[in-house]
Amino acid sequence: MAEFSTPTTEQQFAENFAQLKPVMNRTEALYESSRCLFCFDAPCIKACPSGIDIPQFIRQINSGNDTGAARTIYEANYFGNACGKVCPTEVLCEGACVYNLQEVKPIEIGRLQSYATTKAINSGKHLFGSGADNGKKVAVIGAGPAGISAACELRALGYGVDVFEAKAQPSGLTVYGVAPYKITNEETLAEMAYLQAQFGYNVHFNSAISSRAELKKLEEKYDAIFLGIGLGKTNELGLPGEDKINCTGAVEFIAELRQHHHEVAVGRKVIVLGGGNTAMDAASESSRLGAETVLLAYRRAKEEMGAYEFEYDLAKGVGVRGLFNVAPVEITGNGYVAGVKFIRTETKDGKVQEIAGSEFVEPCDMVIKATGQAKQTEFLSLIPGLKLDGKGRILANAHTGQTSNPKYFASGDAWNGGAEVVNAAAEAKLTARGIHAYLSK
């Protein structure tokens, strides 16, 4: 029996994908903020990649200054609202909260953060504005967490900013990738609208930059170019049968899901290939879409999965079953997916080895490949002098974000190889400062 029945209406979808971190009301925020100890040199701040002054904003909520709390959050992180909902707080701020050492539930920092920022967004409170026009212009490629954060900070510093985005909506994977039970599209887009109203940058949607000619134009027109392009499509596995109908990449599947909700069909028996957080998300999502069985197949042992433990627990909690030490060798079927042929593996001296003769076929009617996102190396090769590391990540100065082509700066997934929204937001803010330092020379 499926854990969830297939949602056929928006309301059923919302029930199946109920928010894990619903926004608090004032009473809950008051009670939760009252528990914070206001630690000295608080470990939660250090664990936050964007360094939000957590005890400060919690104290502000507690004293009834929700606006001040929102300001504290946004001063450090322009994706303050989204981060409160989508950050893996268990391994970041909340994981560092001193209450853990007492085996007491840590402060719900993420939810408090969303509480204060949601209030500011809903009221349209004007907290920030653009700086005095300094006559210089920066082009931002990609309207994801990195691109938008850079745009905000650059506007605050007085730059003219044009953002070029391939897709039709801002926020990048926040609206196209993150699981729907973490944040709703409305919430994501409300924060984007709020930021744009505050800072007044221009965003050109459906405007992929994809040729040398387009880049050249930007180079001529703008004083600097910020690369916030994130990662690309799901990696190809190179297996026979990968082109069968109903064999799809996780990122592509999730992007559809975020945009079309219950209209997205899922198989009755789904196999998800991979052991990272995206695999956990895709598996959970399949289950919540009403799949009868969802198998998570991973090449190595359970303990070796890259996913956070709480993400695996979340998947298990909605009925996902794990199949470990198996490597896919072929997607079987006649036109449509009918199964995955696996070979069993074992790990010897840290290396995965296949066990000869152990092949078996696991029947299914859908395969989701969550085997990592490809880098945008082809596009990046259009930028003269831009160096990448061995893994296809843009090489850039860790403090200024400047790449080997001095006019180009980079942050976010394209630079760090794939992290979280909060990393992209924090890095881009720093990089905007790097651009400012470079252009002020």
Added chain:
Amino acid sequence: MPDLSINFAGIKSPNPFWLASAPPTNSGYQVMKAFDAGWGGAVWKTLGVPVVNVSSRYGGVNYRDKRLVGFNNIELISDRPLSHNLREIEEVKKRFPNHAVIASLMVQSRQEWHDIVRQSQDAGADGFELNFGCPHGMCERGMGSAVGQEPKVLQMIVEWVMEVAQKPVIVKLTPNISDITEPAMAARRGGADAISLINTIQSIVGVDLDKFAPYPIVDGKGTNGGYCGPAVKPIALNMVKNCAQHPDIKLPISGIGGIENWRDAVEHILLGASSVQVCTAAMHFGFGIIREMTSGLEQYMVEKGFNTINDMVGKALPNVLHWEDLNMKYKVTANINEDKCIGCQLCYTACEDGAHQAIKLNAGTRVPEIIEENCVGCNLCSLVCPVEQCITMEQTDSGTQHLTWKERTEAGDIPTKFEDEKAGGRHHWVPEPAAALGKERHKTLPGKARLYSGETQVPAQAEA
């Protein structure tokens, strides 16, 4: 099982818990319900002259998420007809002959006092409590705290009451006075049988930041009210102690002020109260709190081996001394239990900014370290530490020496100049003032900027 019953200046009740004269004792309905629930006695809402109340009467003090740690009111005495109150007193006494019903009274002239004492006596009241405490509304009319603040007037009124009273008379004192023992002595001189304290403290519990008016707000305006609830217990305890220790007052004391559970009640009793009264807690949580109070008191008495309430009355009084009689040879030092410490460093910042710079931080651990030479044993760190029994104050003197300021004064052994070796704080190390600069400034920076120093960013690993 210990015996909880008391005989307070001749007023008997099955336990020492009485409801104070206030809204919970406004009617026979409430008092009967309270007795049914287990309360031992009730001091009826003050009877007296006709009054009219305003609407919007209470204000509260909240601390973080804790509601009503302090409470204030601008209500007056009973606004119900006297005849109704008297009839209901009679009814309650018939139903509950062994419970204490005390009539709280407040009128003006001698004749009025005589009349109301007689009337409540006839209704069956077990005793009287003269309300010389109300700090708002009634004092403007020459009653309540206006009387409580004038020992001579107070004494005169007590004398009037004693002329006709055939039941014990308790005088309820106002804390709105600098020396509580003065009105207590006046009550004694007037012939009162007992005292009760404290009534509410004149207060403004808060100001509305949008309306620029004090709470509670009556049509945009407010007035000072009477403060009570958990926040006033320390003031009440001190006043109870002052009356109990006074060599000449020697009257039974009914302790009032901030009593919410058995512990609060025991504290009042250990400092000299032989009955206790409760108002705010009953208004906040209802009469049901009595079950916790009686069971807690009983448990405590069993554990301590007290058989009657009297066994414990004033037990702490011998240990409450004047400052000059404290042993200056006694020394405690803070001690951090590393296994319990959760690394919040509240102790560090408290001692650093609010005490004696006697706690330091070490690299590689969040557990702070006490600098023993600098610890003056003030207790601050142990008070702010959020973990039970994590910072303990350990005795570090030999425990064999005893010397008080008084003894030193008598022996001519006190410092008279700062240069004197005997002066305190002389060898206590304090950092150079300028060493403070820059220590906190980074905290004023937003986000990552505060972490710049020494932090390098390592690119996160790509997803598998």
